[in-house]
Amino acid sequence: MLNINNLHVKLQEEDKAILKGVDLTVEDGQVHAIMGPNGSGKSTLSYVLAGRDGYEVTEGSAELDGVDLLALDPEERAAAGLFLAFQYPVEIPGVGNMTFLRTAVNAQRKARGEEEMSSTDFLKTIRAKAKSLQIDAEMLKRPVNVGFSGGEKKRNEILQMAMLEPKMCILDETDSGLDVDAMKLVAEGVNALRSAGRSFLVITHYQRLLDHIRPDVVHIMADGRIVKTGGPDLALEVETSGYVGMVEEVA
Amino acid sequence: MALAAAKQEATATRLEALSLPEGATWAKAARQDALGRVRAMGLPTRRDEYWKYTNPATLVQAEAPAACLFDADESPIFGQIDRLRIVFVDGVFDAYASDDLALAGVTIERLAEAGATDIHWARDIYGAFEARGQTPVARPFAALNTAFASDGLLIRASGKAAMPVSVEYLHRSETSDAILHHVIRVEEGAELTLLENGPAAARFNKVMEVDVADGASFHHVRAQGRDHERRAATHVFARLGAESTFKSFTLTVNGVLTRNEVVVELTGDNAVAHVAGAAVGDGDFHHDDTVFVTHDAVACESRQVFKKVLRNGATGVFQGKILVKKDAQKTDGYQISQSLMLDDNAQFLAKPELEIYADDVACSHGSTSGAIDEDALFYLRSRGVPEGQAQDLLVLAFLAEAIDEIDDPAISADILSRLDGWLQRHHS
Numbered sequence A: 001m002l003n004i005n006n007l008h009v010k011l012q013e014e015d016k017a018i019l020k021g022v023d024l025t026v027e028d029g030q031v032h033a034i035m036g037p038n039g040s041g042k043s044t045l046s047y048v049l050a051g052r053d054g055y056e057v058t059e060g061s062a063e064l065d066g067v068d069l070l071a072l073d074p075e076e077r078a079a080a081g082l083f084l085a086f087q088y089p090v091e092i093p094g095v096g097n098m099t100f101l102r103t104a105v106n107a108q109r110k111a112r113g114e115e116e117m118s119s120t121d122f123l124k125t126i127r128a129k130a131k132s133l134q135i136d137a138e139m140l141k142r143p144v145n146v147g148f149s150g151g152e153k154k155r156n157e158i159l160q161m162a163m164l165e166p167k168m169c170i171l172d173e174t175d176s177g178l179d180v181d182a183m184k185l186v187a188e189g190v191n192a193l194r195s196a197g198r199s200f201l202v203i204t205h206y207q208r209l210l211d212h213i214r215p216d217v218v219h220i221m222a223d224g225r226i227v228k229t230g231g232p233d234l235a236l237e238v239e240t241s242g243y244v245g246m247v248e249e250v251a
Numbered sequence B: 001m002a003l004a005a006a007k008q009e010a011t012a013t014r015l016e017a018l019s020l021p022e023g024a025t026w027a028k029a030a031r032q033d034a035l036g037r038v039r040a041m042g043l044p045t046r047r048d049e050y051w052k053y054t055n056p057a058t059l060v061q062a063e064a065p066a067a068c069l070f071d072a073d074e075s076p077i078f079g080q081i082d083r084l085r086i087v088f089v090d091g092v093f094d095a096y097a098s099d100d101l102a103l104a105g106v107t108i109e110r111l112a113e114a115g116a117t118d119i120h121w122a123r124d125i126y127g128a129f130e131a132r133g134q135t136p137v138a139r140p141f142a143a144l145n146t147a148f149a150s151d152g153l154l155i156r157a158s159g160k161a162a163m164p165v166s167v168e169y170l171h172r173s174e175t176s177d178a179i180l181h182h183v184i185r186v187e188e189g190a191e192l193t194l195l196e197n198g199p200a201a202a203r204f205n206k207v208m209e210v211d212v213a214d215g216a217s218f219h220h221v222r223a224q225g226r227d228h229e230r231r232a233a234t235h236v237f238a239r240l241g242a243e244s245t246f247k248s249f250t251l252t253v254n255g256v257l258t259r260n261e262v263v264v265e266l267t268g269d270n271a272v273a274h275v276a277g278a279a280v281g282d283g284d285f286h287h288d289d290t291v292f293v294t295h296d297a298v299a300c301e302s303r304q305v306f307k308k309v310l311r312n313g314a315t316g317v318f319q320g321k322i323l324v325k326k327d328a329q330k331t332d333g334y335q336i337s338q339s340l341m342l343d344d345n346a347q348f349l350a351k352p353e354l355e356i357y358a359d360d361v362a363c364s365h366g367s368t369s370g371a372i373d374e375d376a377l378f379y380l381r382s383r384g385v386p387e388g389q390a391q392d393l394l395v396l397a398f399l400a401e402a403i404d405e406i407d408d409p410a411i412s413a414d415i416l417s418r419l420d421g422w423l424q425r426h427h428s
Helices: A042-050 A074-079 A097-111 A119-132 A137-141 A150-164 A180-193 A208-212 A233-241 A244-250 B005-016 B025-041 B128-132 B140-148 B374-382 B387-403 B409-425
Strands: A002-011 A016-026 A031-035 A055-064 A082-085 A092-096 A168-172 A199-204 A217-222 A225-230 B084-089 B106-110 B153-157 B165-170 B177-186 B191-197 B203-212 B217-224 B231-240 B245-253 B257-266 B272-282 B286-295 B301-311 B315-324 B332-341 B347-356 B362-370
Touching: A002 A042, A016 A042, A016 A055, A016 A199, A016 A217, A016 A225, A031 A042, A031 A233, A042 A055, A042 A074, A042 A082, A042 A168, A042 A199, A074 A082, A074 A097, A074 B374, A082 A150, A092 A097, A092 B374, A092 B387, A097 A119, A097 A137, A097 A150, A097 B387, A119 A137, A119 A150, A119 A180, A150 A180, A168 A180, A180 A208, A199 A208, A217 A233, A225 A233, A233 A244, B005 B025, B025 B128, B025 B140, B128 B140, B128 B203, B128 B231, B140 B177, B140 B203, B140 B231, B153 B165, B153 B191, B177 B191, B177 B217, B203 B217, B203 B245, B217 B231, B217 B409, B231 B245, B231 B272, B245 B257, B245 B409, B257 B272, B272 B286, B272 B315, B272 B387, B272 B409, B286 B301, B286 B332, B301 B315, B301 B347, B301 B387, B315 B332, B315 B362, B332 B347, B332 B387, B347 B362, B374 B387, B387 B409
Parallel strands: A031 A199, A031 A217, A082 A168, A168 A199, B084 B165, B153 B177, B165 B191, B177 B203, B191 B217, B203 B231, B217 B245, B231 B257, B245 B272, B257 B286, B272 B301, B286 B315, B301 B332, B315 B347, B332 B362
Antiparallel strands: A002 A016, A002 A055, A217 A225, B106 B153
């Protein structure tokens, strides 16, 4: 599904290297977790994959099912099946949540040469999916993320993911700012989307999200590289002994 | 004070090219008074403080500069709305294209035909509101209009108008110079919606005096668009009675020179006045909103919401004032002017002013200019919305606060589709 090869990235404006050779392969249907201390480059990796401005790839590649992601505009990456659940979802005053989602769904369909979703189908689908995430009709009518609580914003991200049905989902610290109940709700939303044709890359600081979204593979990232890879137990190890030991081990 | 020689000469040259219209003898005195005001004030130059940001030269010169006709196959705005349609072509009434001037609850006459009698209800308003509006700031083009308006509508609503009155200003001659003057009176408890649209003329001078009586309600939505080279100086002078409502929204797309002045006087307690505008322009677009709201009664509310989207060297101007007189306690005044610059070449000049003499009021004002929010743009694109479409969504979101001032959803949908069309044509 996702193939990242020796990816080197620096900040465009500061000439500062952030990613220093990331190698990562996520197979179809797998859930991978990336953990790591602050400043290790986890969020940068997610932004670079989604196509945010301000980063320069100096070396390496990233492919989604053989398609060179780095050559595509952000909207083309989305249409190719990539989705990033933002750590800090952006508030967009004046743009209704529903309008936004419908525009996005149909833009992706159009880009893929598929027929647009009728408004009846769209309404039916979004209502059902919103309900399972406990997102009420009022939230759908409001401007995108404006006045949403932290938990509502994250649930809204998962709703977008559910509507857009991407094949590669990156969750950037989706657990941050969530209480236990909200985290469970978000995790259930994610788990409901797990399927053989869909993979996940879950970026998190803490092991607790991984209690709810069980990963197949866990990576530890430090100083712009993946420094350790293992099974779900690796996350537990982080929880008990912290990153210090692991990062030093390989340094 | 004697006028500077150059100003005097320019004014004289312009006045020589015009002659006082015949007809409507009841308006004769008002026209002559107005002519006196023009002579005393002189037509403006760039050196006048009130014209600092907008060069009035092409509005002053004797001949109207030519303006090409824009040929679009888009369906006319407000076409789907049930309305009484009145058409002026280059400022000349088109009886053939217009509906009969008959509407339940409303009487409509033309200024040019409104009788040779000396008595007419419009007599107390024609030129009178304009004259009041000359203090404290001179508005010479409005006085010029009162003196020389060739035609216009005299509309008096005595009940709830069955449908909006819609005035279309078509532009067919590349050198037309039109002067129209409307007088509107909405009687106690009556309701009227007025729609206006069209490029009007190569050069258009329009005045509208509106008397909104106690408990009456007046809605005004206009769309100025198309023919880019056209020039316009328009004035609205409104006076509001107690518990009355006045709402005016203007969409401006294109236009090398548009100056829209709105002068509102809240004279009865609990009156509400909302004045809003959305303007989008490209290149040598120059758009000026100049608004003066006077609170002269207790517990009135006024809102000014002006938004401009500018690109490619376009200029937006906002001069807005809220004047709260000594006895206008409990005033609720709000004013916002904002511009969205789609590139580094656009220019936005804003002069927001508050002048408050009462001590128990709530007035706020703000003015900003900024670029498209890059984070929002990326967020939309990351969901698959192509860049151009994402930008359009953000532009419409920026304009939303102004468009929300339109009460009728069918009318605002029409305005939105007009904006959408412009955005489609002006993608980078």
